[in-house]
Amino acid sequence: MSSSCKDLMAALKDCLMHSDCVVKQGNLPSDCLKHHMDELPQECKSLRKATYECKRGMLDMRRRFRGN
Numbered sequence: 001m002s003s004s005c006k007d008l009m010a011a012l013k014d015c016l017m018h019s020d021c022v023v024k025q026g027n028l029p030s031d032c033l034k035h036h037m038d039e040l041p042q043e044c045k046s047l048r049k050a051t052y053e054c055k056r057g058m059l060d061m062r063r064r065f066r067g068n
Helices: 003-017 029-035 042-059 061-066
Strands: none
Touching: 003 029, 003 042
């Protein structure tokens, strides 16, 4: 993974670990992402989308030359 996506991934992990889905309900962060997306705060949803776009940009040949 490129260094541009590492910061987003770290922020997403931090957001998930402090969300109610993990803290109060005791779910795993991966379980919250897969099955409890509606319970996550808007910040985590935005970080998830940004992470997805960053990873997608790494595979898109047009974006490789332009950058993320």
